[in-house]
Amino acid sequence: MAEILLLPFGSAGDVFPFIWLGRHLMARGHRVTMITACLFEEQARKAGLNFIPLGEKDEFEAMIRDPRIWKLGHGTKVVFEFAAKSVEPYLAAIESCGRVDLMLAPVTAFAARLAHEKHDTPLITVHLQPAVFLSVHETPLLHPAMRLLRRMPVWFKRVLFSLPNPVDLFALPKVRRICQEHGVKPPKSLWREWWDSPDGVLALFPEWFAKPQPDWPANLLQWTFPLEDLATEQALKPELQTFLAPGERPVVFTPGSANVQASRFFAVAAEAVRRIGCRAVFVTREPKQVPPNLPASILTVDYAPFSTLLKHASAFVHHGGIGTMSQGLAAAVPQLIMAMAHDQPDNADRLERLGAGIGLSVRQFTPVRVARELKRLMDEMSFRQSAAKCAAQLAESGDVNRLLRWIEERVNPAQTMS
Structure with a gap:
């Protein structure tokens, strides 16, 4: 030993x-x-x-x-x-x-x-x-x-x-x-x-x-990719399970576990979701970053293991951290990345080259652009096919x-x- x-x-x-x-x-x-x-x-x-x-x-x-x-x-x-x-x-x-x-x-x-x-x-x-x-x-x-x-x-x-x-x-x-x-x-x-x-x-x-x-x-x-997210120790919360059970698959949004300066991210997300008329789950350790008075079609949670949550998602929008992105690849979910700093621009670039998602800069991350790119991710079969190929490779x-x-x-x- x-x-x-x-x-x-x-x-x-x-x-x-x-x-x-x-x-x-x-x-x-x-x-x-x-x-x-x-x-x-x-x-x-x-x-x-x-x-x-x-x-x-x-x-x-x-x-x-x-x-x-x-x-x-x-x-x-x-x-x-x-x-x-x-x-x-x-x-x-x-x-x-x-x-x-x-x-x-x-x-x-x-x-x-x-x-x-x-x-x-x-x-x-x-x-x-x-x-x-x-x-x-x-x-x-x-x-x-x-x-x-x-x-x-x-x-x-x-x-x-x-x-x-x-x-x-x-x-x-x-x-x-x-x-x-x-x-x-x-x-x-x-x-x-x-x-x-x-x-x-x-x-x-x-x-x-x-x-x-x-x-x-x-x-x-x-x-x-290690794909560790503590799912063994933490199941989805009951309110989240209830939200996921009926209706269409939601878009999952997270700015990263360490991001406590994400008010703009969630404001853009809320407006983009309203524009395309879909459901959404917002994941953030600080719920006060989320706009008030959100409709019932948007649920905010402080944590959820992505290996479990993303099985129910139609698309995944996040900051481009390598751990977050790898969970999206494993779940075969098309991804939209708002790359800010560190390794995030490079991760977004590699995701785009794989055909499994789209990368945006902070400046490009606007309600109009996010709504448009989300529609592409959900409607164009090529993104889902590429994401599925990545998931299959990870499974091997x-x-x-x-x-x-x-x-x-x-x-x-x-x-x-x-």
Whole structure:
């Protein structure tokens, strides 16, 4: 039995895949502890994981309530600054665990790499979305201007990517100082030196969604979407089940679990629904973002597992987070994405290339445009056929034991555990 730490960083879409990993690792007999924002303690413990809360709830809330978090460029700065600020409490929590045989963490959990360097603890970097691979061959769409960059020759992109990266501008100075305090040689660049662990890199998205590129890490295992949404622990609420039972399939709208600045999103959604005369379900952790006095054809809920809810949906409208989008693909539901920042524009672009949905910018997300695109998604058979093809591919996922054996090899490379 190995002592394994899971160190997710971010919102539910960032944490739930690690809960999925934790469930499977525990089933193999390992002791698994999760360290992340205290907001996720209940979900982690319900799944059977040991849990160490990180920081105060107010700290995470302050980050997601920062108006810059959902703006192109600005959101990246907020996330990396918060990630750098979290290094010391993360490291203290890691070291409080005593002997650790393996850590799994995203690139933003810089303390994991610091612990790897300081204590020689094996580390697997977990990438949840292809946008983190800044490839010169298939360049992710992190900003609309990068459509032009994609057409540039490889040599030009290599030169451009050699320039200072945002992660180094926003997080490196603080991380370097903390490294020095702990007697660890600081990296000259987080992106070039700490982005991918030398012990192993795990990409949790399928090859048909993002094909491996020549400049991706050689020590990488690419798997598929985890599709964890805690459906095992939480059924649909009775009022939602009652709403879904009769009538036509509703359109499901969500701006993301961490989005507490979505009043405009729901105002546009309500008007678009009125224009096309369909039913809708609004999912938001803060119902006060929803317009008052909505008709009976619209129901608002604070949470619903999408793997269950989307079986009843005619279309799915959301922010483009990778976890949310993968649930839509698994449910074979056509999707409309309002991409704001981070990996969302790239996810929307990949969805469009698959033919399973449509991506809009924040500016394009208006009642007229949303109503028009929803009608297309519901009326044009090609979208549903493409979504069904994606769902079929997801259903053909490989034997998860192969993934778990690969992870276990990082615990003890000299011996593969059965």
